Amino acid sequence: MGAELILSVENDGRSVQARRRPDDKTARGTVRGFERGSLSRRTIRLFERWMRANKFSDPQEIVVFGQHLYQLLFDVDIERLFEESLSIARENGDRLRLQLSFEAGAAELANLPWEFLHYPRGDYFLCSHVDLVLSRYFPRHSRQTLRPEGTLRILVAVAKPTDLDPVLEARVIEAIERLAEAYPVRIEVLRKATVAAFTERMRTFQPHVLHFIGHGAFNAETGNGEIALLKPDERADWCSDSDFADWCSLSGVLPRLVVLHLCEGGRADLRESFGGLAPRLVQKGVQAVVAMQYPITNMAAIDFSRVFYEALMRGEPLDYAVQLGRQIFTTMRQHSARTFGTPVLYLHSADGLIQPADRSAVRPIEQPSHAALTPDDLLMGVRPRLERIADESRRSAVRKFALQIVEQLESLAPNLWVAHLRREWRLQFSMEGTTEQQDILEAMLTLLKERGV
Template identity: 35%
Template sequence: MSSDKYVECQIIVENYDRVCFHNQDTGSDYFGNLYLAPICRKIAKFENLLRAKKLKKRQAFEEFGTLLYKCLFNKDVDNALGEIIKEIRESKETKNPKRYRLQLIFRGEANELAGLPWEFLYYPGSETRRGFFIVDDPYLVISRYISSASGRGNLNITEDSLKVLCVTSEPEEEGIGEVLPDLTIKVIENLKKSYLIDLEVLRNKNKQEVLAKINNIKPHVFHYIGHGRFDSQEQVGEITLVNSAKKVEWVSDRTFGEFFSDFQPRLVILQACQGGEVDFTANYAGLAPQLTRNEIPAVIAMQYPVNNAVASFFSEAFYQALAKGESVDAAMQQGRRKIARDHPFDSEFYSNRDFGTPVLYMSARDGYIMPRPKTIKFDAEVLINSPDKLKKAINILFNSEELANLEKFDDLVFSLRMSYEELAGETQQEKINALVDQLQNEGELESLIKGIKYFKPEAFTNGK
């Protein structure tokens, strides 16, 4: 990413009459009407089809997304967003493209509208411009905002590594449905080889054991994989854990929120698996908002259950973007794009509801959770004695968009009088591994360290 700064804009649904577009950068407000009554039946029809998984064509998703767009964006609000999109398009021609963070806020009586799947918003095309799904634009990231008692801080951690605690719940009970967490866990395990990520997995533990683990390791990211449900009558969300007999134990959103009363992760991910009779909905009054109100600054939930293969696609793109230094909302956008463009079961882009299923609730102003790669300092002596850490360091220094004056990994290889093409492996990470392994076997790691220092002297402690 070429710029650290996001311009924050808020779409505030103040009531059933008025919508405000607020540009934090300029302090400007633009107003429009909430255009809901004339199209509410059409929206309800599409939403029912969406929940029943009967929307299968991109054209149908575009039509639904356009209805959602018209509901919020009209008059000056529509014009304000149009100007931002124009700025983004024009700035892409420079080396410092503009980036905007678009946050949805629902207040007062309009609070119930937050249950609509706004992640399917579609910016309609015209004779002079193409239409697009907003979740597809990496320069216009979208999330939902819920205020927190602790105010608007940031997500950034002080440690060098991102600590992830993955809790899986697979109760042995008929009707709950199968949970297959291994694909997602494998994705994170693989990323550990290349990025500064530490992972601990807790399988099928009761609430006391989960609580103890949270307070013991103090994870930055708490990733739950299991089943959940939302009781619309009681307005209570629940997730499954297991009891001592490995049977299901339903935990309410209030109790689950209290798991984090002593320590609050920077991010909680609620991954709802597909199958069984129990579904989870990321309703505004459910688990995700409850956690945000309990001072968890960022929560990701699924509006609909997702296939395990799709969940792993999302996780790979999301965690990889985080590890490279992207903000949580930008990483979400990368995960959604991955689902839309590389869906394992649909060849046509945006023909499956999965791309709009992940929802981000964020109260933090700054969405960066990883330490910025350009501020990380490496100890040459540590790297030369730890090939695994050396591989991670090379990946960060030569494969991160966060770094200014980015050199390519093949330039490093060439400086060592070696051939990039002849290194074993297809991907850059495989070639990094091959380079380190080869030079380690030849006793030439010191030459590699010198080569890295030539390109990145500022990346080492005390310049050594």
């Protein structure tokens, strides 16, 4: 990796310093346009609400949002240093490592989705450009290496509470497990993450990488983010983000990397749940955290996991692996417009490298032959019908029904999907189910017929 440029917003929430490494050249500036009551601030807050609700209908709207974010931090001197640093990196055949840092007094700014920063002169998003890698930086303690000794150990922990929306994890796990076919890596999957099972597996397996799939929420009474593990009866066991961070260190050996992600059906707002957990993990000593700031579809999680983990196993730096994962979303139309900016990287590693222990053991991965249509395609296909349901509580109930159907299809061979959907339709009709639920099933059957399944 070539030069790094660290942009730090100081405690007053207004002063910005840019420092380039390794030559320590600096520039100073001021946050512009985020004063209370200003039009720019109100516009950013409006765009932010649209982003959380996934309401962008035109990619150009995200460009405008990204340019508003850019203008907050990049005044004349800081922009000049950024452009100079990027030019130097390009001339040396390197990428510029751009890291954003926010001191405690700038928490409100830190909560903005900076992964959508858009550079107006070059007309590109910083988080997905080939010459850049974008991450968030926490200068809390001495920077260490991510590289483990011996075989890399990855623990995938899944929590699917029966009293919450389904979490569709099977194909994501399959994509991660396939790494063991090509790389010298040990992968364990904890499919029912109760507190006892999770802490025991952390203690005995001592993973270098923890990949958690599940639900997050915000507890307004305590003001803390929460993670849903499982009670013995498999209902949600809500745990504070501080407890979860403590459990990650019970073995005495912290994971070097923690990945926090929500598949479709998981619920969280990064700002209020996983966003609180990620800094806590870094403060505990975890060198890197990748968090999904919005729920993503199962298909998107598969694409990201495959590209991200394969890049790590090849010896690419962590921040570049995340950047590659973001880039894959920009080239695939089936993903929603905001997906490319969903992965957020919190990095405190000195080099960002996780390398395979034995390069000679690397074998090419044989890509699986997938069905022409996936359950995720069906879920995406019914979204326009869901959006037409005006009543929010009804829309939520029908969405949960659609997710349950998709989860059932995940466990079936594609040649059984039509029969299952027809049986479910007859069941809904006999029980006098809602018209919306029958409409969802009919939409899925129509899509299967159009695709010849």
